[in-house]
Amino acid sequence: MQLIHSVSELRARLAGESSVAFVPTMGNLHVGHLDLVRIARQHGRCVVVSIFVNPLQFGVGEDFDTYPRTLEADCAQLQGLADVVFAPSVAEMYPLPQTMTVTPPPIASELCGAARPGHFSGVATVVLKLFNLVQPQVAVFGKKDYQQLHVIRQLVAQFNLPVEIIGGETVRAADGLALSSRNQYLSPAERGEAVFLSQTLQAVKQNLLSGVRDAAALERQAAEALAARGWQVDYVAIRSQATLAAPTSGEHELVVLAAAKLGITRLIDNLEICLEG
Amino acid sequence: MQLIHSVSELRARLAGESSVAFVPTMGNLHVGHLDLVRIARQHGRCVVVSIFVNPLQFGVGEDFDTYPRTLEADCAQLQGLADVVFAPSVAEMYPLPQTMTVTPPPIASELCGAARPGHFSGVATVVLKLFNLVQPQVAVFGKKDYQQLHVIRQLVAQFNLPVEIIGGETVRAADGLALSSRNQYLSPAERGEAVFLSQTLQAVKQNLLSGVRDAAALERQAAEALAARGWQVDYVAIRSQATLAAPTSGEHELVVLAAAKLGITRLIDNLEICLEG
Numbered sequence: 008m009q010l011i012h013s014v015s016e017l018r019a020r021l022a023g024e025s026s027v028a029f030v031p032t033m034g035n036l037h038v039g040h041l042d043l044v045r046i047a048r049q050h051g052r053c054v055v056v057s058i059f060v061n062p063l064q065f066g067v068g069e070d071f072d073t074y075p076r077t078l079e080a081d082c083a084q085l086q087g088l089a090d091v092v093f094a095p096s097v098a099e100m101y102p103l104p105q106t107m108t109v110t111p112p113p114i115a116s117e118l119c120g121a122a123r124p125g126h127f128s129g130v131a132t133v134v135l136k137l138f139n140l141v142q143p144q145v146a147v148f149g150k151k152d153y154q155q156l157h158v159i160r161q162l163v164a165q166f167n168l169p170v171e172i173i174g175g176e177t178v179r180a181a182d183g184l185a186l187s188s189r190n191q192y193l194s195p196a197e198r199g200e201a202v203f204l205s206q207t208l209q210a211v212k213q214n215l216l217s218g219v220r221d222a223a224a225l226e227r228q229a230a231e232a233l234a235a236r237g238w239q240v241d242y243v244a245i246r247s248q249a250t251l252a253a254p255t256s257g258e259h260e261l262v263v264l265a266a267a268k269l270g271i272t273r274l275i276d277n278l279e280i281c282l283e284g
Numbered sequence: 285m286q287l288i289h290s291v292s293e294l295r296a297r298l299a300g301e302s303s304v305a306f307v308p309t310m311g312n313l314h315v316g317h318l319d320l321v322r323i324a325r326q327h328g329r330c331v332v333v334s335i336f337v338n339p340l341q342f343g344v345g346e347d348f349d350t351y352p353r354t355l356e357a358d359c360a361q362l363q364g365l366a367d368v369v370f371a372p373s374v375a376e377m378y379p380l381p382q383t384m385t386v387t388p389p390p391i392a393s394e395l396c397g398a399a400r401p402g403h404f405s406g407v408a409t410v411v412l413k414l415f416n417l418v419q420p421q422v423a424v425f426g427k428k429d430y431q432q433l434h435v436i437r438q439l440v441a442q443f444n445l446p447v448e449i450i451g452g453e454t455v456r457a458a459d460g461l462a463l464s465s466r467n468q469y470l471s472p473a474e475r476g477e478a479v480f481l482s483q484t485l486q487a488v489k490q491n492l493l494s495g496v497r498d499a500a501a502l503e504r505q506a507a508e509a510l511a512a513r514g515w516q517v518d519y520v521a522i523r524s525q526a527t528l529a530a531p532t533s534g535e536h537e538l539v540v541l542a543a544a545k546l547g548i549t550r551l552i553d554n555l556e557i558c559l560e561g
Contacts, residue, residue: 107442
């Protein structure tokens with residue numbers, strides 16, 4: 008496994024590679040990331056993992072400065088799984104002020120985008136840059152960041168990028184909590200409580216599967232249940248998998264998404280739901 | 285020479301081509317375009333010319349509907365010069381609403397961008413799409429659209445696109461008028477007058493070369509000279525070649541740019557100026 012920090016070295020290493028599968032990450036890798044890397048291995052002869060905490064996708068007052076940076080441990084975990092780890096500095100990715108950006112689709116202003124203005128523009132911009140540097144045939148993103156995956160699929164479709172996007176299933180702790188680098192911000196008590204987010208989404212899913220169709224009521228009840236236990240709820244939303252818009256009446260492929268804060272820690276999670284046709 | 289209308293056929297034709305030189309155009313080709321294609325031939329084994337009148341870069345009330353479309357004549361001119369002509373329909377380039385766009389740098393709101401809001405976002409967006417479809421190693425753009433060339437160079441630098449941009453010199457009629465598809469909108473009397481635009485830029489250039497340093501006065505005098513002959517002047521501006529910003533005091537690589545309307549026809553032109561060091 009080769010650790011590369013510079014754009015020029017990356018380009019030289021990948022020149023002539025015709026089967027590259029790529030997993031962009033912000034590092035601090037956990038089992039969920041490693042699962043994405045294993046998926047990448049099934050789709051490319053050369054597996055590239057990027058580790059870059061992208062300032063462009065963090066808002067004022069967010070956790071850019073404190074986001075965990077653990078490059079050495081990350082590389083140890085990727086040993087034998089990845090061929091190339093690309094870990095550029097901020098100056099290497101943004102040698103000049105990034106005055107050109109990608110404007111994301113309107114859906115990027117809803118859900119997580121409502122609480123994080125500019126976030127998905129920052130994500131789309133850095134992913135476009137990374138795609139142009141790595142030039143992968145396949146790229147793998149986790150479904151845990153469901154709205155991010157949607158924006159990336161739109162990026163590829165709307166800009167005709169020559170890359171196939173694969174969504175990897177969310178990996179969960181034994182109690183159901185979705186794995187996330189931000190889980191380590193949780194106090195022991197908060198870690199105990201955190202599982203309630205996925206349980207709440209499971210309850211919404213069961214209600215939908217058992218025939219309840221009042222999405223607004225289900226969203227409201229779920230948000231109230233979280234709030235009653237001390238969560239600050241950003242949103243609980245039942246949406247179309249394909250568009251992330253409110254589902255049309257006949258739509259069967261749904262997803263319920265939520266974002267809520269426990270103390271200082273903002274957690275997100277989602278569950279896909281396929282109603283009987 | 286192969287004429288291709290669909291994205292899928294283009295991708296199939298170019299798969300495996302490792303030396304592609306690309307000239308994006310809006311068609312209605314003249315000698316200036318053909319010159320760019322000849323430059324492309326020097327830089328790639330496979331020369332691709334796109335012909336696409338891009339609705340995204342035209343504003344309300346501009347000439348999208350009337351812009352001359354002459355595909356058959358264009359192909360005849362490209363015979364023996366290009367290997368592939370890509371002439372997609374609007375539906376082929378924009379099968380879905382283009383809700384994601386490229387936000388251009390601030391300089392794109394000045395000069396031509398001041399009169400044409402959204403123009404350079406439309407240019408950058410379609411060029412990014414075309415680059416992703418054609419995947420050229422080299423792309424050639426005319427210096428006549430100097431600000432466009434600047435925005436494209438920024439697009440490549442800021443998004444790490446793996447393509448080299450070459451600027452082709454402006455080709456002029458015998459009297460000095462820069463060749464442009466829009467010249468054919470001119471009445472015979474206007475065509476006679478049109479040369480005054482390049483003559484005005486030449487006068488600014490001579491003044492700078494002979495030591496005059498009051499750029500603001502030169503710009504004002506040039507604009508007044510045009511206005512006095514019935515031109516509606518958008519701007520005459522002396523800028524830095526590298527940044528298109530107002531030049532710093534020690535800067536020697538300058539360009540004088542102008543845009544002005546003669547009747548209904550908006551003409552642009554520019555001249556590069558290298559002051560003695």
